[in-house]
Ligand SMILES: C[S@@+](CC[C@H](N)C(=O)[O-])C[C@H]1O[C@@H](n2cnc3c(N)ncnc32)[C@H](O)[C@@H]1O
């Protein structure tokens with residue numbers, strides 16, 4: 386029996402219905418309710434499966450890159466090949482990392498530089514434009530930009546005048562594809578109408594605002610005081626400027642966070658009706674040097690089971706409010722392009738998170754950014770000064786990377802299938818690999834726990850198994866199986 390012909394069990398995440406426009410995926414769930422308490426996951430499942438594990442924004446994951454076999458020359462060759470294969474048909478994606486923030490949030494796991502000195506803006510922007518030019522010289526043909534994302538750090542640390550210089554510099558060397566998706570991360574405390582109108586004038590139509598949690602005790606602990614009014618004003622201003630997809634980022638598992646804070650935060654959030662909501666598990670990674678996760682003690686964090694209950698409560702409230710759960714950590718209204726991408730089966734996951742469609746080439750510009758040619762990954766240096774010096778010397782500021790083997794390319798597809806659609810199949814020869822029987826053996830326990838449903842040709846994640854999708858991917862991660870990390874590299878899966 387082929388996995389896509391399943392009669393899905395009642396406890397599966399998705400039901401596929403034949404419709405005139407192909408498969409239609411609909412979440413199976415009971416009628417909307419507000420008063421029913423969610424059935425929290427059993428403590429035994431949590432203790433069994435709460436292990437350190439990757440979030441799989443890439444496969445192989447960064448700690449497993451083979452940097453020794455990587456060279457700038459190999460990176461350029463694979464990139465040029467991939468660009469020629471795909472630029473004319475699907476275009477490319479660009480990620481630009483803008484690392485500066487005025488104030489440090491003590492939960493933050495992103496690569497950022499805290500400063501109040503805004504003189505850093507222009508030299509940094511000049512370097513990013515120059516770095517992009519180094520790539521376009523390599524391609525010898527104008528890239529067709531299908532997707533562009535400004536991330537950080539805080540893109541709205543930069544003035545609208547300077548963001549204009551940045552966008553003009555990028556589009557001097559590239560063409561904007563039809564229906565391109567241009568997006569940015571906005572800090573609600575400093576996103577202005579000028580930012581929104583300027584970016585809208587370049588075709589930006591998506592924004593995600595960092596909200597995290599509205600409770601004051603939590604906000605104080607994470608050093609991020611952000612009143613509801615600021616988020617409301619930024620959200621309304623974005624709508625007025627013409628943004629059609631507005632996202633709010635929330636986090637559960639933060640220090641001092643309780644279930645009542647989740648209820649308060651989600652209630653306020655759904656009142657503003659953002660098109661997308663990311664509901665992230667707080668990734669506690671204090672061992673990453675300089676990430677500033679020092680503003681609270683370990684004891685101030687909720688336990689693994691409390692954290693899981695926070696997620697399940699938040700998820701119920703979001704589903705009740707009409708949001709649909711997508712992949713891992715994400716929710717969207719049916720009108721949002723991310724939901725449409727699930728229905729049309731075009732959803733993709735990369736270093737930027739989930740996106741509506743896949744491009745084979747993604748160029749990451751700026752400090753610490755990761756580029757992806759599908760056949761290889763390359764990461765930029767992390768220090769601002771080092772980055773600027775390398776670009777100034779006409780050198781790509783790449784310091785490490787990985788050339789994917791044939792095995793990596795197959796596993797990468799399975800991990801993407803699981804992270805995006807919660808199912809995968811090895812019925813076609815390109816997706817079969819010799820270790821499939823070992824993978825299934827590793828997954829036996831999860832099958833017995835009703836977290837997955839396995840056939841001879843594939844597997845699907847059940848509703849109960851959804852929180853464990855990272856663990857399920859880990860069974861396919863042959864590099865992780867072959868060499869377990871000696872120190873903790875990843876955050877906990879639950
Ligand atoms: C670069 S930040 C957002 C832009 C802007 N700097 C701001 O803070 O509003 C991107 C998002 O990553 C998420 N994030 C950062 N650190 C995290 C962590 N340790 N665990 C989970 N999510 C995290 C937050 O939700 C944050 O809004």
Ligand code: SF4
Nearest residue numbers: 486489490493537538
């Ligand atoms: S959460 Fe945003 S504003 Fe806060 S330190 Fe991280 S990147 Fe900067």
